[in-house]
Amino acid sequence: MNDSLSLDAKLLAESGDGDNAPPLSVSEISGSLKRVVEDRFGYVRIRGEISGFKRAASGHVYMALKDDKAVLDGVMWKGNAARLAFAAEDGIEVVVSGKLTTYPGRSKYQVVIDKMELAGEGALMQLFEKLKAKLQGEGLFDADRKRNTPFLPKTIGVVTSPTGSVIRDILHRLADRCPSHVIVWPVLVQGEGAAKQIANAVNGFSNMESGGGLRRPDLVIVARGGGSIEDLWSFNEEEVVRAIAGCTIPVISAVGHETDTTLSDFAADLRAPTPTAAAEMAVPVRADWLATLSDAKARMARAVQRGFTTAQERLEAQRRLMPALNDLLRPHQQRVDELSDALNYALSQQVGQARNNFAATEGSLRPALLKQKLESGQKNLARFDLPVALIRRPLDDARQRLDSLWRLAQQVSPDGPLKRGYARISSQDGSFVGGREDAIRQGRVNLHFHDGKVGALIEDESGNSAISSAQKAKAKPVPKRPKVKKPADDRQQDLF
Structure with missing residues (x-):
């Protein structure tokens, strides 16, 4: 029994006679499988739900396609992944086109995806609702974010295709209602790269600065004609919706017909059912x-x-x-007449009284009387004639006292030391300045020398002038005291 076992289970592999199945290496069998699979399934279209979607740093996309019974790995290289018309994510049902191949490193087979499309409008609406819920949760569609559009915008920016009928309809309606300055930012409105161009146009208008070479719009209109949900899908892309929601200029969304709804309509400040209606909302009727x-x-x-x-x-x-005016003036006229008569009478009385006073005084002014008084005065003066010596002695005594006082005055006089090189300081009004604080407070002073005086400006230790604005102003001259007129004496004065 042991001998029979040794014949069936040998230690070393040997090729027997007529053996036409030589052993293959793992690489050989993997390569054969790869060629068979790629030849048999060189082009396939597969429908399934995306699962485990991942975009690598290299730009390649990896995912799995599944249904209720099986799972198939897939890869989409960087060039094809960049041309995706929508943002793929888990849970979206798609139809992919490509070829099957194997990955020998893990003994797996996978589909290399050349093209990916949504599996019908149902999948598109599923993606629409999912993105809408996400952006609504972030508050991009909140009513308190909406701004009022200007009543009469001077400049309107339009983001649309420059060749379609939409821009012509907008310009025609603006010209009919109220001509405005329009800046058109030409973009693709559907197809590959359309969403990026639309988002860049909205951001470009938002980032324009006032006072530049191009006038900054007061209002932006994002417009496109009608179409299927697939045609309008660029206006559902997340980057377009975020650009409209973040625009610093009020935005009117006019995408499709009245029954068409895009996420751009929810993010805009105002939704118009058609591009023509957007122009009507933008400006009032001029007439x-x-x-x-x-x-x-x-x-x-x-x-x-x-x-x-x-x-x-x-x-x-x-x-x-x-x-009437005459009725108001008559009493006053009568009063004026009465006062006039009283004035004439009073003047006559005063003149008569003055004549009587003059006549009474006239007698005392006769030349003979004046001469008599003069002679009497000379006689009185001769009676008081004194000897010269008697008068000189008091004068000499007074002169000696005056000299003594003058010498004392010169000793205590502040101008005495001036001849020895000193100077005396006085203010502008002549008062004595005796200290530093007084000099700084005065600001401008006079320096008195033995041969005259000069003006000087006082500065503090920092070299700054201490003259105040009040001292800089020109001093007002001291008004002269009016002379008091002595009351006239009606009595005739003695001439001597």
């Missing part, structure tokens, strides 16, 4: 506006005229109640 202004002007003119007429009627009523 209606002018008619409103004309009506307001007429109403204002009527109000002013009504006020003027009412004031004129009130003035006329007041004028009738007022007395």
Whole structure:
């Protein structure tokens, strides 16, 4: 029994006679499988749900396609992944086109995806609702974020295709209602790269600075004509929606027809059912506006005229109640006449009294009387004639006392030391300056030397002038004290 076992299980592999199945290496069998699979399944279209979606740093995309019974790995190289028309993610049902191949390193087979499309409008709407819920959760569609559009925008920016009928309809409607300055940012509105161009255009308008070479828009219109949900999908892309929500300029979304709805409509400040309606929402009707202004002007003119007429009627009523001018002046005229008569009488009385006083005084001014008084005065003066020696002695004593006082005054005089090189400081009004603080407070002083005086400006230790604004102003001259006129004495004075 042991001998039979040794014949079936040998230690070393040997090729027997007629053996046509030589052993293959792992690489050989893997390569054979790869060629068979790629030849048999060189082009396939597969429908399934995306699972485990991952975009590598190299740009390649890895995922799995699954249904309720099986799972198939897939890879999409960088060039094809960059041309995806939508943002792929887990849970989206898609149809992929490509070829099957094997990956010998892990003994797996996978599909190399050349093209990926959504599996019908149902999958597209599923992606739409999923992205809508995500952005709505971030608050991008909140009503409190909406801004009011300007009543009369001077410049309007339009993001749309430059060759379609949409831009012509917008320009035509603006020209009919109220001509405005329009800046068109040309973009693709569907297809590969459209979403990126639309987002860049909205961000470009938002980042424009006022006062540049190109006038910054007051309003932005994002517009496109009608189409299927697939045609309008660029306006559902996340980058477009975020650009519209973050725009610093109010945005009107006018994508598709009235029944079409995109995520851009939720993010915009105002949604228009059509591009033409967007132009109507953007500006008022110029003719209606002018008619409103004309009506307001007429109403204002009527109000002013009504006020003027009412004031004129009130003035006329007041004028009738007022007395006549002559009636008001007659009592005053009578009073003036009475005062005039009283003035003439008073002047006559004063003149008569003055004549009587003059006549009474005239007698004492005769030449003979004056000469008599002069001679009497000379006699009195001769009676008081004193000897010269008697008068000189008091004068000499007074002169000696005066000399003594003068010498003492020179000793205590502040100008005495000036001849020895000293100087005396006084203020502008001549008062004595005796210390540092007083000098700084005065600011400008006079320096008195033995041969005259000079002005000087006082500065502190920092070299700054201490003159205040009040001291810089020109001093007002001291008004002269009016001379008091002595009251006239009616009595005739003695000439001697």
